Amino acid sequence: MQDTPCQNCIVKPFCFARALDLLDYRQLSHKIYERRDFLMRAGDDFIGVYALRSGAAKSIMTIEGGHEQILHFHYPGELLGTDGLDNQHHVNDIQFLDTSNVCFFSAVQLDELLAKSEDIRHSLISAMSKEITEDHKNLLNVSQLSGAQRLARFLMDHSKQMSSRGLSPNCFDLVMSRTDLANYLGLAIETLSRLLNRFQRAGVIKVNQRRIDILDHKKLHDHLTTDT
Amino acid sequence: MQDTPCQNCIVKPFCFARALDLLDYRQLSHKIYERRDFLMRAGDDFIGVYALRSGAAKSIMTIEGGHEQILHFHYPGELLGTDGLDNQHHVNDIQFLDTSNVCFFSAVQLDELLAKSEDIRHSLISAMSKEITEDHKNLLNVSQLSGAQRLARFLMDHSKQMSSRGLSPNCFDLVMSRTDLANYLGLAIETLSRLLNRFQRAGVIKVNQRRIDILDHKKLHDHLTTDT
């Protein structure tokens, strides 16, 4: 039986697995969410952070005027809810894209862990620093790259990420809708659709619904550097 | 004499002032930099973090292909160099826009502080969480707002920031060049120039070199919500 539910946790950028010998397992709460469920909404009180054990989610920022921006797609091993660490309120929505299993660490537990373990401190700080750098890369992409380049970069990054999760880097199903991906890339859905089509006709990828086959990594990389 | 050099430090989002009773003042090193000097370059080893006491700086990310993106303009009270906390190397350049005074905390000192003080832990984590949220807002701006809206938002934010630093919110000198500002906003310099001109003709602001007078805050806000 699974008294140590985190032992299957995929340790990627951040995982509290190392913390387990500092905490009573039974204090940890786990929960299953379904597609379209929200883990939290902007404005909610911050009560702790969450590790995504399985499934997928997206985080969304909204501003006055109805503009929404998808900030991240989250995959197993990632830490969710850190946006509430600033002033005890969450600023983004987090919504699941698939059935997901999530592990909760209360603010109190987190504080204890941070006090006790230098490893945990470094893990959290390192994870946040890494997120900042990734956000900066995203900004640069959206700000300076053409639509085709943004898509190429997304596909390359995603391919690499799939392989680091032990999955095929050449053939995968996207968890997000076209609308979500377009929003994330800062494009209109129609533009994204046209770009996917263009890449397909160029023999770079094969598209079938949410299934993507990457046929030519070199061509994909060329799209990033030379545009078109 | 100034044996406690941080006592004038403007405590804004983050300041180590509270740490001073945990550290020997004389361990802290201070340094003056001139305009155009670099605090660090991408790839440099991470040796510690810096508090900006006076002056101004910009941080810049570069990717293969020569694309550069200004990520932040930094003002007194801010913590610099946290991009190196992830894997012991800096990923961005930080360059001064003006003569600046900087206070250095070595990685060892920082670790000590984090171990000793819950306040410091929360300050750092909170500051990083806040930066993430601000980066997200920037992404949303660049991704979804028109050029005019981006400029309007920048001017409003800057005005507010000036006032929170105890300076006039209606009349200020920008520390950065047009080129820098355009890059930051994700626009061509020509476009930025035209937008400034347009705002001026609309009676929203008065522009003279780097001096900006905000004549009509309401109109400025309207530009943000209704575009044009």
Place this chain on the structure above:
DNA sequence: CGGTGGTTTGATGGTATTCAAATGACGTGG
């Protein structure tokens, strides 16, 4: 077998970029 939501395709227009040249600010040396 309709219906619905999501996706694709087509035609058009607007916004911002690009290229080019003019203008202006500023610092240096004569």
Place this chain on the structure above:
DNA sequence: CCACGTCATTTGAATACCATCAAACCACCG
């Protein structure tokens, strides 16, 4: 103190890219 050179900024005209609007198409589900 002014002339000159350099760099930054502005202005103009043409173009490209992407968004928008509109309609068709398709997968999925009851």
